[in-house]
Amino acid sequence: MQSENSNVWQKRKNCGKIRLDYFYGEEKRKMKAMRAEKKILSAENGMVFLVVLLLMGGFFWVRDYGISFDEGTEFNTMKLTFQYADYVIAHLLGADVVDYSGFTEYADNIYGVAVRYPLYLLAAKVPMSVRTFFLVTHYYTYFWFCGAVAALYYLVRRITGKKWLAALGAIMLICSPRIAGEAFYNIKDSMFFSLFLISLAAGYYYIKQRRTSGLALFTFLSALCINTRYIGGIVLLFVALQFALGEIRKGVGIGKGIWGGLKICFLCYVFYFLMTPFLWENPLVNTWRIIASFSDYGDGIMSMMYCGKIYFSDNLPWHYLIVWILITTPVMVTVLYLAENAYCIKRMISLRREEIKTFLANEDNLFSFFVGSIVWITIAADIILQPIKYDGWRHFYFLYGPFLFTAIMGVHHLTEWTKGQAEKTKCKTVAENVCLGMVILSCVANFFWIVGNQPYEYLYFNPLCRGMETEFERDYWYVSTYDAVEEILRMDDSDEIQIYCVCKTVTLFLEEVELSRVEFVDDMASADYVILQYRAATVEEWKALCENMQMVSEKQVDGLPIYTIYSAQ
Known part of the structure; x- marks a missing residue:
């Protein structure tokens, strides 16, 4: 009897201990989560400070850059597009307005300008000189570039959990001479680069949160990206596919998963339709015209210097895009990108089938895989389809976002690998520090090159091209x-x-x-x-x-x- 009472008492004591352990354990978890959240907020505040600093600097730097030959045409396209939109809306409301229906025959009517609508409103409402308008346009383009810097920081911070690595990635982007230099005057390609990277960040946010607000944000930004250049639809397709796969893994069924992905695409098309006046008259036919124009620029054939020879833009060598990327991208970024690809290939080969499924079931891994594959898919499509290209790789600047993101993931996996080996040998830690030091030195070298050659950053050739610069186009936009x-x-x-x-x-x-x-x-x-x-x-x-x-x-x-x-x- 006494033994039985003793057992009961011991059970009650253990039960109370478990409850106390649970209570204090729960409190510890909450405190840990709060500290982590404070660290995240602190890191994000640092990013906000960096972006604000860049925006403030832009006020002084914007006057240093000239104007490209394409900006007059782009201004005319913007004006005619929005005048046509005003005409259609007023006509539907029964107002007596000037007839702009001839816009459907305008040669450049397929080019979207929705992202520049604030500039159109500004020009219509605020008296200013032509020079002032283009200075505002340049700063507006740079504003979106700063948004791309923040988007890259967000992606790296959320996927790796390392704020220092996210900050390093943002600095690597800022210290990429060609991309940073064209962030002012390249109102088409640089703008698309920024929107592409921002759309990727918005897509990741929606995949992780699955909120209606995230869906609206992503589909709107994705539509804006596609409106700027319709190849931006690759972001939409990847996000819709990952969303569908995630729903299927949850057990909702293949049909419902696919339907969920299609709803994302449909909502994006609704936004795209609303911001693309060219589609309003005949949506299906004109949508097809836009898609078909990817490799057909009509009479827009130019002669260009490449590897010391003159080529026409419709008959370029298959390696044209690859070589331009290699000679104008900082060498360290390219090395890290190739190292990360080698790491991923080796890992995928070493994993068993079930391990690969588990690896790709992780949303961060799958998203990183999709982002990394954008570069190879696009380069393969370029080699096979041979679309017309002008002046270096400016039509493919959007690839630099995924390219740089993959390179940063290379730094992440290097540090993770050395961390696991640190207990065995100090050589691994030394190797990590040497690699990180080389990345930082590369950024410092690029930074001083930019400072020394500003505002001609867009003429950067890396050391791989030393002595051969005269064999390639230089100031092809006459800036x-x-x-x-x-x-x-x-x-x-x-x-x-x-x-x-x-x-x-x-x-x-x-x-x-x-x-x-x-x-x-x-x-x-x-x-x-x-x-x-x-x-x-x-x-x-x-x-x-x-x-x-x-x-x-x-x-x-x-x-x-x-x-x-x-x-x-």
Whole structure:
């Protein structure tokens, strides 16, 4: 009897102990979660500070960059598109308005401009000079680039859980010379790069949260991305596919899983339809026209220099895209990208079938796999389909987001591997520190190169291309024309100066006082000054045209001539 009472008492005592352990254990878990949340908020506050710092710097840097030859056409497309949208809406409301129905025959009507609608409203409501408008446009483009920096930070922070690695990734993006340099004036390709990366971040957020607000945010941003360049639909397809697979794994059934993915696509198309006036008259036919235009640019054939030879844009070598990526991307980023791919291939080969299923069942792993595959899928499609490409790889700048993300994951897996080996040997830890040091040194070197060559970051060639830079296109958008004209105006105080240059879009960027002094002519012989910028020909071939003129100035970046000014006197 006494033994039985003792057992009962011991059970009650153990029960109370378990309850206390549970209570204190639960409290510890809550406290740990709160501390983790504070760390996340602290890290995100640091990211906010960095983005605000970049935005503030943009106010000072934006004036340093010239204007590209494409911006006049893009401005005209934006104006006609939104005028047509105003016409359709007013016509539906029964208002008496100017007829813009001819927009459906406009040559560039398939190009989306929805992301620039705030600029259209600003130009319509706020009086400003043409130069001021384009400066605002450049800053607006840069604003989206800053958003892409934050998006990359968010992705790396959430997937790896390492705020230092996320910060390193953001810095690697900021210190990527070509991408950072074109973040101001490249209102099409740079804008698409930013929207692509931001859409990826929004897609990841929705996959993890599965909230209605996340769905609305992702589908809207994805539609905006597709409107800018319709290849942005690859983000939508991957997110819809991952959502469907996630639903199927939960046991809702294949049919319901697929239906869930289709609903995402449908909602995105609704947003896309609303922001694309070109579709309003005949949605199905015009949607197909947009898709078909991927590899058909009509008469837009240009000659370009590549590897010392002149090619036409519709007959480029299969390796054109790959080589341009390799010679203009920081070497360390490429090395990390290839290392991460080698790691993933080795791991997938070593895993058994069931382990692969478990690996891909993890949403973070599957999302990272999808992001990494975007690069290879796009390059393979380019080699097979051979779409027309202009001027380097600017049409494929959107690949740099997935490319850099994969490289950062390479750093993540390196640190994880060395952490597991640290107890066995110190050599692994030393290797980790050496690799991280090389990444940081690469960022520092790129940063000082950017500072030393600003605003010509878009002319960056990495060490793999040293000595061969003259065999590739340089300032293919004639952005340096503005600097050359400004230099002529400083050298010559005449009231009337006749200048010959290939790109005359610079007239949109000059002040009224400057325009009154300058006349752009179409004949070198009648010009007071000639500006050469070496597009689609060698330096020697261009300079031969001015052998009877006197060279007065030449701008070089890393010893590479960008523009040369000749005087007729």
